[in-house]
Amino acid sequence: MTMPRFYVLEIPENEGVITVAARDPANTVDHLGPYWRITAASPIVIDRRAAGCRHAVWYSAVAALEGSVITQHDKDALRVEAR
Amino acid sequence: MSGQHAEKPVHQVRGVDHAAFPTFDPNATVRFYRDVLKFPVVHSICAAGWGPERHPDFIHFFFDIGQGDRLAFFYYFGWEPAGDQTAPGDAWARLPHATPDFFRNSRHIALHVDDEEDLLEYRRRLDESDWPVEMQVMHETIESIYTHDPNGYMLEITRALRPVTPQEDLDAQLTIEALCEVTAGQAPSMDKLLTRKAELIVEHAAGWERSHPGWREAEKEMV
Numbered sequence: 001m002t003m004p005r006f007y008v009l010e011i012p013e014n015e016g017v018i019t020v021a022a023r024d025p026a027n028t029v030d031h032l033g034p035y036w037r038i039t040a041a042s043p044i045v046i047d048r049r050a051a052g053c054r055h056a057v058w059y060s061a062v063a064a065l066e067g068s069v070i071t072q073h074d075k076d077a078l079r080v081e082a083r
Numbered sequence: 084m085s086g087q088h089a090e091k092p093v094h095q096v097r098g099v100d101h102a103a104f105p106t107f108d109p110n111a112t113v114r115f116y117r118d119v120l121k122f123p124v125v126h127s128i129c130a131a132g133w134g135p136e137r138h139p140d141f142i143h144f145f146f147d148i149g150q151g152d153r154l155a156f157f158y159y160f161g162w163e164p165a166g167d168q169t170a171p172g173d174a175w176a177r178l179p180h181a182t183p184d185f186f187r188n189s190r191h192i193a194l195h196v197d198d199e200e201d202l203l204e205y206r207r208r209l210d211e212s213d214w215p216v217e218m219q220v221m222h223e224t225i226e227s228i229y230t231h232d233p234n235g236y237m238l239e240i241t242r243a244l245r246p247v248t249p250q251e252d253l254d255a256q257l258t259i260e261a262l263c264e265v266t267a268g269q270a271p272s273m274d275k276l277l278t279r280k281a282e283l284i285v286e287h288a289a290g291w292e293r294s295h296p297g298w299r300e301a302e303k304e305m306v
């Protein structure tokens with residue numbers, strides 16, 4: 001079974017998403033090229049308010065999906081699950 | 084002649100010479116661009132027809148939009164706008180009534196200013212005019228004000244919040260590669276694009292390790 005994994009481009013505006021992802025011990029955050037790579041054994045959930053991103057940043061934060069699918073991306077949360 | 088030629092770069096264009104649009108209301112157009120926004124009138128052509136085909140007499144006039152670039156209009160004598168003038172759209176074309184704003188406004192021109200002070204100065208000029216700012220939006224890396232000019236063309240004035248990084252250019256190249264691939268196939272979607280992008284990122288990773296060692300995973304472990 002694949003693990004949920006997504007990529008976020010390393011720019012200052014996206015740091016809120018990564019800070020929230022890294023705070024959860026279930027997630028592994030590392031780098032591949034100019035991207036942060038977030039991986040976990042279970043669905044990855046990023047709380048919108050905790051990330052503190054403005055509208056345009058929040059809805060463009062995901063750069064790529066590896067073996068995964070976005071099942072929620074709205075005003076409350078981003079949720080990425082294994083496909 | 085030396086017979087020696089300096090190697091020219093592949094990318095040789097130098098910005099916008101002019102972007103041109105039709106107008107049926109030159110009075111309002113001049114008020115908006117020259118009197119409200121203070122864009123100098125820098126050139127005009129008064130032409131009695133044009134070439135062998137049936138062609139109305141016209142005035143082609145230009146406003147300076149900075150750095151020698153120009154915004155130009157055509158006014159054709161005796162030419163009437165086509166389509167339902169109550170429908171969404173602009174002087175060039177009208178769209179079906181149900182067309183949402185995002186699509187209507189997707190075609191627009193954006194001019195840039197150096198900083199927030201200049202952006203707010205244009206906001207002040209517009210807000211004191213018959214064409215007040217409709218939106219002021221903080222995007223990912225730019226902040227913009229928007230209005231529609233007297234012809235229905237959306238005008239955006241924008242400032243950069245920070246310089247664009249090489250990483251963003253690289254990401255854009257992968258996005259466009261994935262976009263072209265998924266739109267050439269069946270049922271293109273964001274899901275397919277983001278999935279293809281991940282494949283491209285993995286394919287390029289080894290090359291990045293060599294060309295950009297500062298991006299190496301081991302040096303940036305966060306958890």
